[in-house]
Amino acid sequence: MPYTTNDIKRVEEKWQAYWSEHKIFKAEMDLKKQKYYVLEMFPYPSGKIHMGHVRNYTIADVIARYKMMRGYNVMHPMGYDAFGQPAENAAIKRNTSPSEWTYKCIDDMRAGLRKMGFSYDWDRELATCDDSYYKWNQWIFLKMAEKGLAYKKGSPVNWCPSCATTLANEEVIDGACWRCKELVIQKDLEQWYLKITHYSESLLEDLKKLNNWPSRVVAMQENWIGKSFGADIFFKVKGTEDVITVFTTRPDTIFGATYVTLAPEHPWVKKLAKGTSQEAAVAAFIEKSANISKSLRMSGALLGNAERKEGVFTGGYAINPVNGETIPVWTGDYVLMEYGTGAIMAVPTHDQRDFEFARAHHLPMRVVIQDPKNPDLAPEQMTKAYEDAGALVNSKHFNGTLNEEAKKKISVWMQESKMGRVSVHWRLRDWLISRQRYWGAPIPMIYCKACGIVPVPYDQLPVKLPKNAPITGEGGSPLAKVKEFVDVKCPKCAADARRETDTMATFFDSSWYFLRYCSAHNDREIFDVKEAAYWMPVDQYIGGIEHAILHLLYSRFFTKFLKDLGLVGVAEPFDRLLTQGMVLKDGEVMSKSKGNVVDPDEVISKFGADTLRMFILFAAPPEDQLEWNPAGLEGNWRFLNRVWNTVEARYVKGATLAVAMDAQDKKLELERNAAVKKVTESMEGGFKFNTAISAIMVLMNAVDKYQGPAVKPALLNKAIETAVLLLAPFVPHVAEEMWQAMGKADKTIAFVPWPSYSEEALKTETVRIAAQVNGKVRAEFEVPRDADEAVLRSIVLADEGVQRHTAGKDIKKFIVIKNKLVSIVV
RNA sequence: GCUGGAGUGGCGGAAUGGUAUACGCGUCGGUCUCAAAAACCGAUGUUCGCAAGGGCGUGUGGGUUCGAGUCCCACCUCCAGCACCA
Numbered sequence: 001m002p003y004t005t006n007d008i009k010r011v012e013e014k015w016q017a018y019w020s021e022h023k024i025f026k027a028e029m030d031l032k033k034q035k036y037y038v039l040e041m042f043p044y045p046s047g048k049i050h051m052g053h054v055r056n057y058t059i060a061d062v063i064a065r066y067k068m069m070r071g072y073n074v075m076h077p078m079g080y081d082a083f084g085q086p087a088e089n090a091a092i093k094r095n096t097s098p099s100e101w102t103y104k105c106i107d108d109m110r111a112g113l114r115k116m117g118f119s120y121d122w123d124r125e126l127a128t129c130d131d132s133y134y135k136w137n138q139w140i141f142l143k144m145a146e147k148g149l150a151y152k153k154g155s156p157v158n159w160c161p162s163c164a165t166t167l168a169n170e171e172v173i174d175g176a177c178w179r180c181k182e183l184v185i186q187k188d189l190e191q192w193y194l195k196i197t198h199y200s201e202s203l204l205e206d207l208k209k210l211n212n213w214p215s216r217v218v219a220m221q222e223n224w225i226g227k228s229f230g231a232d233i234f235f236k237v238k239g240t241e242d243v244i245t246v247f248t249t250r251p252d253t254i255f256g257a258t259y260v261t262l263a264p265e266h267p268w269v270k271k272l273a274k275g276t277s278q279e280a281a282v283a284a285f286i287e288k289s290a291n292i293s294k295s296l297r298m299s300g301a302l303l304g305n306a307e308r309k310e311g312v313f314t315g316g317y318a319i320n321p322v323n324g325e326t327i328p329v330w331t332g333d334y335v336l337m338e339y340g341t342g343a344i345m346a347v348p349t350h351d352q353r354d355f356e357f358a359r360a361h362h363l364p365m366r367v368v369i370q371d372p373k374n375p376d377l378a379p380e381q382m383t384k385a386y387e388d389a390g391a392l393v394n395s396k397h398f399n400g401t402l403n404e405e406a407k408k409k410i411s412v413w414m415q416e417s418k419m420g421r422v423s424v425h426w427r428l429r430d431w432l433i434s435r436q437r438y439w440g441a442p443i444p445m446i447y448c449k450a451c452g453i454v455p456v457p458y459d460q461l462p463v464k465l466p467k468n469a470p471i472t473g474e475g476g477s478p479l480a481k482v483k484e485f486v487d488v489k490c491p492k493c494a495a496d497a498r499r500e501t502d503t504m505a506t507f508f509d510s511s512w513y514f515l516r517y518c519s520a521h522n523d524r525e526i527f528d529v530k531e532a533a534y535w536m537p538v539d540q541y542i543g544g545i546e547h548a549i550l551h552l553l554y555s556r557f558f559t560k561f562l563k564d565l566g567l568v569g570v571a572e573p574f575d576r577l578l579t580q581g582m583v584l585k586d587g588e589v590m591s592k593s594k595g596n597v598v599d600p601d602e603v604i605s606k607f608g609a610d611t612l613r614m615f616i617l618f619a620a621p622p623e624d625q626l627e628w629n630p631a632g633l634e635g636n637w638r639f640l641n642r643v644w645n646t647v648e649a650r651y652v653k654g655a656t657l658a659v660a661m662d663a664q665d666k667k668l669e670l671e672r673n674a675a676v677k678k679v680t681e682s683m684e685g686g687f688k689f690n691t692a693i694s695a696i697m698v699l700m701n702a703v704d705k706y707q708g709p710a711v712k713p714a715l716l717n718k719a720i721e722t723a724v725l726l727l728a729p730f731v732p733h734v735a736e737e738m739w740q741a742m743g744k745a746d747k748t749i750a751f752v753p754w755p756s757y758s759e760e761a762l763k764t765e766t767v768r769i770a771a772q773v774n775g776k777v778r779a780e781f782e783v784p785r786d787a788d789e790a791v792l793r794s795i796v797l798a799d800e801g802v803q804r805h806t807a808g809k810d811i812k813k814f815i816v817i818k819n820k821l822v823s824i825v826v
Numbered sequence: 827g828c829u830g831g832a833g834u835g836g837c838g839g840a841a842u843g844g845u846a847u848a849c850g851c852g853u854c855g856g857u858c859u860c861a862a863a864a865a866c867c868g869a870u871g872u873u874c875g876c877a878a879g880g881g882c883g884u885g886u887g888g889g890u891u892c893g894a895g896u897c898c899c900a901c902c903u904c905c906a907g908c909a910c911c912a
Contacts, residue, residue: 216830216907223829223908230912248912309910334910344912353910427911548907618850619838627838631851639850691840694849770845775893777845815892820844823892
């Protein structure tokens with residue numbers, strides 16, 4: 001009887017109900033048992049689940065179920081990253097409230113997740129927009145403020161005109177808003193920051209511990225943190241005792257510095273120009289630069305473009321400390337105020353950007369490093385900067401020193417003679433978290449005229465988000481318009497005061513949710529320390545590569561902070577990370593705008609969740625992109641049918657073990673053991689689900705070939721049972737149903753021990769070997785296992801096919817690779 | 827430019843330095859059927875040959891080795907991230 005659409009619906013609903021009613025996947029701390037924490041990146045509830053979610057969560061579910069069968073105490077939770085701007089937009093569009101819309105979406109998502117049969121502990125479900133959750137956001141914020149890690153400062157910030165809110169550096173992609181793609185501009189605002197830079201060193205250093213993270217994610221974080229070693233060098237302003245400090249990673253080129261360039265925003269630019277003939281030109285340049293947004297200045301359009309390296313002479317001069325030379329100070333828009341000291345020493349001969357600027361503005365150049373391949377390097381002839389290694393010239397007593405060595409020597413020398421100091425600069429900046437939005441956690445601060453900025457006392461948390469804020473999408477914090485929210489008494493002096501009306505960036509919410517899952521409904525504390533000590537770290541985290549920097553970096557930061565508070569014992573939250581590939585259709589990412597979306601619901605109603613799961617796992621390794629292929633889906637559907645039919649037609653309940661095994665029996669046992677070995681190794685060696693499933697297919701092919709009057713029902717049963725057990729993590733519903741149909745006593749297959757295999761059973765009496773002559777395969781033989789060289793010589797050299805290639809030639813070597821091949825050299 | 831990764835049949839993809847193309851899809855042929863679908867069986871890198879058998883094949887060019895998709899060197903192409911970060 002085929003496995004019909006009706007069967008699918010009946011079977012899948014039956015087992016989903018069973019798992020749910022009996023809380024099969026409820027996880028409880030048990031110190032006697034080895035824990036395993038499987039986590040997928042929780043979804044933003046924007047509607048129903050899509051194929052990307054299906055892939056992400058199916059991967060996680062197979063891992064969770066596999067680990068359960070291996071005897072681990074598995075925690076596999078799910079929740080919703082529920083704050084965020086789309087809810088506000090949806091509320092305006094549909095004339096509803098962000099809260100109503102979000103909770104409706106959560107219901108839809110939950111239903112979709114249940115239909116996929118995922119093994120979640122639903123008792124731990126959480127949504128970040130619940131005040132029972134964001135209360136602890138506020139708690140963390142206050143703790144950070146106490147430690148000086150949350151602070152307010154005024155500075156130019158990234159501003160998205162379309163979203164009418166600020167953005168973190170990490171949220172600006174190619175100069176545009178990560179969400180709406182609008183070009184980001186700079187705006188001077190007072191905003192809240194988290195001092196992630198306090199942890200720069202350990203965020204970088206601890207990347208080395210993350211051996212089970214994809215190397216590209218580690219590399220991306222490394223780049224983002226961006227540690228540069230070099231020197232700060234003090235250039236005296238000519239005619240004063242004042243100093244301009246520049247940062248360089250190339251102190252070896254200090255003798256080649258022919259001018260200094262300051263960022264247009266650098267405070268010395270105006271000071272130097274004042275009263276000189278350059279004053280007007282400098283003022284005009286500063287104005288012009290300010291009008292070109294930073295995002296444009298930093299975007300690819302200006303890169304490596306000499307024409308665009310704009311700048312003017314400030315009218316002032318500086319003294320190069322190492323040789324006392326007076327050199328001009330320029331301002332140029334290729335120097336960024338945000339990085340280093342906002343000032344550079346320009347060495348046009350050995351830095352391409354300086355070279356372009358110097359050529360554009362006719363500034364002097366001097367060679368201080370000789371190219372060993374072209375020892376007559378001269379500025380007039382250079383068409384680009386020489387940035388490679390070489391020995392120093394024109395550098396006084398450092399002449400002849402190789403530049404890598406000179407970097408250290410010159411830094412030390414300058415430090416000793418107080419001309420500069422060895423220094424390190426970071427690319428990472430503090431994290432701007434204020435958002436002028438409604439649908440987020442209120443920042444728990446109060447402004448009092450007398451007392452200044454006053455934290456909300458802990459016992460007044462949560463600061464609840466008012467329900468009635470007017471959301472127009474037109475900018476400005478909606479909370480500022482809610483009088484009963486804004487008006488508050490100062491906790492210190494009880495005078496009239498005003499609440500902070502900005503909310504937290506939603507990445508704050510997701511930076512610690514994995515800890516909250518450890519005791520999701522604890523209303524006394526952020527989480528139970530003992531529970532967290534047991535469950536953390538997350539053993540396997542699964543999610544999209546798009547979170548390689550933001551979310552993962554912030555989560556690492558929060559974990560380090562909470563560790564410093566003594567609340568968690570681990571410095572890193574995620575032991576293993578798997579970034580799943582995207583789901584494509586016709587070579588493009590599925591998206592509503594492209595109209596190439598495949599709805600999981602439709603696939604489920606036709607083929608069932610199990611077929612969908614299996615196709616997604618089989619069609620590509622989990623990290624790779626996956627091309628949607630309807631024919632492939634049907635192939636997996638056919639396979640599940642074959643297994644189902646085999647259980648129905650050939651499984652014999654109560655068959656007892658046969659005594660003697662013939663060749664056919666041994667072959668089946670061999671295939672059974674080989675399949676268990678291969679599937680187990682595919683799982684243990686990095687979750688190669690595609691090869692795991694192919695090994696189960698090979699086993700089923702062997703079962704199909706096991707036919708005829710000599711079939712031993714007990715052996716056949718064993719092979720079928722093994723196949724069903726191996727399939728259980730992948731296709732849990734149909735596996736449960738078949739397990740029950742075979743009359744097994746277990747109430748669920750979920751915790752039946754994973755099958756084992758024996759190496760002995762894999763050893764056949766004879767093996768098939770190949771014979772190579774001069775590296776080419778010329779014949780194949782069936783020979784006794786572990787046959788020695790003498791035996792093999794007699795068999796192989798007597799072979800006609802081999803002799804054709806060896807006849808009349810000397811055999812120089814006869815190499816034996818046991819049970820694999822022989823290689824003859826003539 | 828820097829960083830990370832990938833190039834294997836018609837397609838998705840397999841291969842601890844040891845018989846390249848497992849498994850699946852597709853295609854072709856067959857069984858069953860009045861017919862079709864489904865299901866089942868078989869074939870399927872390319873080329874020369876009636877056949878036996880041989881040549882060539884994992885982006886390109888070299889190298890190491892009895893033996894290289896795999897290791898080393900140099901390149902090409904593609905994907906991704908970062909990017910006037912001094």
